[in-house]
Amino acid sequence: TVQLINPGDIQAKTPTNGPSVTTFSIKASSVMEGLRKITTKSPRKIYLSHLRMLVISESMAEDGIAEVLDFFARDHEVRTDYFVVVAKNTKASSVLNVLTTIEKIPANHMFASLDVSQHIWAPTRGVKLNELISNLTSEGKKAVLSGVLVKGNVKNAGDMSSVSRTNLSTLLNFKGLGVFQNDKLIGWFNEDESKGYNYITGNVKSTLIVIPCEKKEKKHDIIGVEMLRTNVKVTATMKNHKPHIHVDLKGEANVADVECQVNLQDPAVINMLERKTAADVKEKMNDAVEKAQKTYKSDIFGFGEAFYRQDVKRWYKMKRDWNRIYAEDLTVDLDAKVQIRRLGTLNNSYMKQMKH
Numbered sequence: 001t002v003q004l005i006n007p008g009d010i011q012a013k014t015p016t017n018g019p020s021v022t023t024f025s026i027k028a029s030s031v032m033e034g035l036r037k038i039t040t041k042s043p044r045k046i047y048l049s050h051l052r053m054l055v056i057s058e059s060m061a062e063d064g065i066a067e068v069l070d071f072f073a074r075d076h077e078v079r080t081d082y083f084v085v086v087a088k089n090t091k092a093s094s095v096l097n098v099l100t101t102i103e104k105i106p107a108n109h110m111f112a113s114l115d116v117s118q119h120i121w122a123p124t125r126g127v128k129l130n131e132l133i134s135n136l137t138s139e140g141k142k143a144v145l146s147g148v149l150v151k152g153n154v155k156n157a158g159d160m161s162s163v164s165r166t167n168l169s170t171l172l173n174f175k176g177l178g179v180f181q182n183d184k185l186i187g188w189f190n191e192d193e194s195k196g197y198n199y200i201t202g203n204v205k206s207t208l209i210v211i212p213c214e215k216k217e218k219k220h221d222i223i224g225v226e227m228l229r230t231n232v233k234v235t236a237t238m239k240n241h242k243p244h245i246h247v248d249l250k251g252e253a254n255v256a257d258v259e260c261q262v263n264l265q266d267p268a269v270i271n272m273l274e275r276k277t278a279a280d281v282k283e284k285m286n287d288a289v290e291k292a293q294k295t296y297k298s299d300i301f302g303f304g305e306a307f308y309r310q311d312v313k314r315w316y317k318m319k320r321d322w323n324r325i326y327a328e329d330l331t332v333d334l335d336a337k338v339q340i341r342r343l344g345t346l347n348n349s350y351m352k353q354m355k356h
Contacts, residue, residue: 018160025093026038052082052083057092099162110172119206123191124177125177125198140319152170210225211277222260229251243325243329247333253340253341255344264343274337274339274340278336
């Protein structure tokens with residue numbers, strides 16, 4: 001299935017009431033054959049240099065994606081600056097048929113949403129073709145891909161009526177990371193585990209951590225801490241004759257939201273927030289390691305590559321049996337420290353003054 005722009009609608013000074021894109025689907029034995037056969041339906045040749053998103057159905061990802069990716073890596077027309085994602089619990093064609101608002105072209109909507117969410121919320125990961133192929137062929141790191149869901153009314157997703165209201169009936173929603181073993185999808189991370197993966201791999205640029213207030217007057221009383229930047233160091237060593245990984249994360253944060261009465265000018269309160277923020281980060285990292293190592297047995301963090309960088313000779317001895325060593329023998333030690341830099345424009349919440 002291909003999603004093509006309707007040039008007349010995009011270039012027109014007065015947009016028409018029709019959709020900005022059209023989708024064409026066809027059955028074929030290969031991607032190349034399908035692209036050529038689609039010309040029997042489309043009046044124009046498919047120009048792949050404009051490719052923005054490559055969406056792979058979950059069933060195909062479970063069977064293996066190596067053969068499909070060969071075409072996109074080999075064809076001279078295709079650039080590598082597009083994101084690859086997996087259609088979660090649905091077909092790729094269902095994703096491409098969803099119309100969107102704000103960004104009139106759904107492919108641009110998906111690209112921008114994935115790019116923004118990975119930079120300011122951090123449970124997703126925008127993976128481009130070169131990185132994906134590198135991870136698929138690496139002996140010391142496995143691949144992950146973000147999942148995209150179709151939420152709402154799938155049948156009417158391609159109708160203009162679905163985007164003619166403020167409360168959209170159908171939405172595209174990125175949710176969770178798909179874990180791969182070789183080129184096959186073997187399972188999914190939830191949101192917290194996906195964040196934990198991004199913490200360990202140094203991909204968190206910014207996110208928000210919610211800390212429950214110690215003295216709650218309401219159930220939802222929280223303090224929001226905005227993580228500004230993180231720095232991660234992964235060290236590979238031998239410990240008790242077994243491979244050992246130490247992950248050391250240091251972060252800087254701001255106080256973003258205070259919904260309870262606390263004295264932010266008290267150093268003890270700031271220390272408490274730093275400890276709880278670091279504990280939240282460490283818990284998410286631990287959940288991700290536990291799931292990847294014990295459940296999926298897939299080294300998506302690149303711990304094998306860490307051994308290759310720090311002890312090549314030892315890595316060559318371990319690499320043939322790395323999958324078993326990673327799942328059974330490798331120990332992982334996680335450490336997180338967070339320093340709060342700023343409190344925002346208010347030293348304390350005005351709610352205390354309102355109460356008085």
